Amino acid sequence: MIYGEKEKMIVYLKTINGIKVQCTDTENKLLQLNNDISIHKILDRNLEEMKHVILNNQLLYPKLFYTEYFHILKNDHKDLFKEHGLRHDITIMSGNLAGIEFMKTYGHYHDLLNSKRNTAPEVIEILYGQALILLQKPKMVSSKYALGQSLESMCDFSHIEEFTYFKLNKGDVFVIPPGYGHILINQKPGALIFSSLISSRAKSLYKSIFDFRGGAYYIIKKNAKQVFVQNPNYKNVPKVKKQRKWAYSNLVDKKDPIYLSFVNDPKRYHWLNDPDSINWENFA
Ligand SMILES: [Fe+2]
Numbered sequence: 001m002i003y004g005e006k007e008k009m010i011v012y013l014k015t016i017n018g019i020k021v022q023c024t025d026t027e028n029k030l031l032q033l034n035n036d037i038s039i040h041k042i043l044d045r046n047l048e049e050m051k052h053v054i055l056n057n058q059l060l061y062p063k064l065f066y067t068e069y070f071h072i073l074k075n076d077h078k079d080l081f082k083e084h085g086l087r088h089d090i091t092i093m094s095g096n097l098a099g100i101e102f103m104k105t106y107g108h109y110h111d112l113l114n115s116k117r118n119t120a121p122e123v124i125e126i127l128y129g130q131a132l133i134l135l136q137k138p139k140m141v142s143s144k145y146a147l148g149q150s151l152e153s154m155c156d157f158s159h160i161e162e163f164t165y166f167k168l169n170k171g172d173v174f175v176i177p178p179g180y181g182h183i184l185i186n187q188k189p190g191a192l193i194f195s196s197l198i199s200s201r202a203k204s205l206y207k208s209i210f211d212f213r214g215g216a217y218y219i220i221k222k223n224a225k226q227v228f229v230q231n232p233n234y235k236n237v238p239k240v241k242k243q244r245k246w247a248y249s250n251l252v253d254k255k256d257p258i259y260l261s262f263v264n265d266p267k268r269y270h271w272l273n274d275p276d277s278i279n280w281e282n283f284a
Helices: 075-084 207-211 247-251 258-264 266-272
Strands: 010-012 021-024 030-033 041-046 064-070 086-093 101-104 122-128 130-140 155-169 173-176 181-186 192-199 217-222 225-230
Touching: 064 101, 075 086, 075 258, 075 266, 086 181, 086 258, 086 266, 101 217, 122 130, 122 155, 122 266, 130 173, 130 192, 130 217, 155 207, 173 247, 181 192, 192 258, 192 266, 258 266
Parallel strands: none
Antiparallel strands: 010 021, 021 030, 041 064, 064 086, 086 192, 101 181, 122 173, 122 192, 130 155, 130 181, 217 225
């Protein structure tokens, strides 16, 4: 065990995630990994990179926004994840503000999965803290699907047709359906920790978010409230729509953490690799 001056702030992910990891809520680091846990890659998202997508690109702090732990799983489950073609990631994001803007992820879209008409869906679970998830849907300019085509050649990313958001609390599990770009926001002073379950073949697309300097809206703190500030780099941005219910939640198990839920019933998540098997329109 690693304890120290930050003892009180230690967050145990073990009981809610099914794998034995822990961290503090003041640093983006997993403090201890048991020998039976493996991680494929660790990526720090720092200010130099985030400067391209935040409102104030002159900021000097914070230096580090968040850290992603890709493909984190118990060694015992390696074969299971491989067999079902899925990846489990954990992201730890610092709290507080980046200037007047809330801390956030870079944001991305997912590309079409090989041989599928839909882009890769994703399941997000909040392990610690509270998040806003922002979703934006770009205009499709080509409905013709061709094998091997990228979403980037099918959309006008400057034209957003739908922009919506949801508030997620600890324990909430959220399905990001195909076609939506997404950004997670941390509005709290403490850390936000979330995990994600997604096809191991999913490819994230960052270019349009980079080109337009962020998502369609920036979320700032003004007079102790959240305010949506439209990003002027987009040609067309609709009003912000707040949806209270998100019908896709029927696709996931609500009683167990997603990691455990997948391990206990992997076939339940077949749609993450076969999004064409779901009639997404019926859910909307
Ligand atoms: Fe994603």
